[in-house]
Amino acid sequence: MKIMPCPLNGPRxxxxxxxxxxxxxxxxxxxxxxxxxxxxxxxxxxxAGVVTEWWLHAASGYWFIAERHTVTDEIIRTYDPSEIFKARVEFSAESTAQEVSA
Incomplete structure (x- = not known):
């Protein structure tokens, strides 16, 4: 069984x-x-090599970031996105509605 260390929920x-x-x-x-x-x-x-990826813990709905080696599938590190993202991206509902109607 492979274990992923979730930053919020621990090893799962x-x-x-x-x-x-x-x-x-x-x-x-x-x-x-x-x-x-x-x-x-x-x-x-x-x-091939170490990549930084988004992962979702489905049971809790928690998104986090993992550094994983794509050749060996080794999980090197997991952490909360706030370590690299300092601001939330907001999408304008108005611009989305205009694009849908176009």
Whole structure:
């Protein structure tokens, strides 16, 4: 059984977690092209070595960051996103409604 060390809930069975993709810089959703946004959402670097990834503990709904070696699948470190993200990204409901109606 593989164990993932959750920063909030402690060591848990890996089956309790969902992979959320690589941590990458998000383009500005109001100024980037559709291609740039699609590349951000759907593509990953898929590199061999240590990557920084989003993980979700499904039972508690807690998102956190893990550093994992993609070749050995070793989990090197897990931590709360507040260690690297200092501000929350807000999306305007008005701009989202305009895009949907267009």
């Amino acid at each position: 069975n890996i089956s309790e977690f969902v992979h959320g993709g690589e941590v990458r810089d998000m383009p500005n959703p109001t100024t980037c092209s559709d291609k740039e946004w699609a590349e951000y959402v759907f593509y990953s670097d898929n590199q």
